[in-house]
Amino acid sequence: MPWKNGGGTTTEIALQELPGAPGRFLWRVSIADVAEAGPFSAFTGYERLIAVVEGAGMRLTVDGVPATVTNRAAPFRFSGDAVVDCALLDGPIRDFNLIFDRERADARLDILPADKAADIPAGGMALVHALDGEVILRTGDSVARVSPGWTARLDGTAATLETGPGACAVLARVAARG
Template identity: 45%
Template structure:
């Protein structure tokens, strides 16, 4: 982790992989708040998961989730009995973390991007950005920018694939994706 002015840089190569209890994959936490909070105490948590096999998702009571396919053929999620096919990259799908959810892989392992927020405390929007332009951090909000493909430059700070930047200071930032770069901008704000 490197801090440079208004940008807290979170490098991908500094994240440990946590194996799932069911053996179906691993998760790498990108960031969470409050820092160091466990699965029962976070207000928000963002991670990348390598999903190697089909199986049920862990249930997270009181949590809202947004999942985005990053790599692979995709998956079919059955959420409380209804199926949602997620087979196109960079299209966020929101669902309740307390729903009974099962995953079927469509053609081998996938990498997915996960955003979890504690219902009633924090809300999040997930925007996928692939073109140069301004990135705004509204007052009373925090933005986590994660480079999901290619590379990007944020206010002169280089981001490689899966690197992230935590932006807590309000104001405009300048984002320049390159090499087919696609970044997820996750904006967290207090629940209304």
């Protein structure tokens, strides 16, 4: 799908619409390929979490304040209302985005490197996107394997996420308020 500002495209992984609010969503998860410097689209009323998953990284200027986001480092959070410009550090990147309605939800985004585990509590929504290697999701007695480039969604289910040797995953979690 094209960016709101027309400067590129994004691949939407999942979206939760807001009932009775055409054009609004509770949250959206996507991956974007960024080939050149330029402005970010505005998402008024939303918060954004972004992580670079391929390429060296990017230097953002968010309402005049610089921030650097590098490959598979801690995700960066900023207001969708902000004026954001992007400069690439060393060529094209791919980023993972979680955008959520700040009044109706809380969210977090984590990069889980090789040989790590994370407990996913029951409640809310969780997306596990495998970047490298095989990622394992354990829910009760069930085991699911998520291959690179694929995403698994959990709605309200507790699970354990495991990354093996050479594996890396992105974990996006959203909990609606109220």
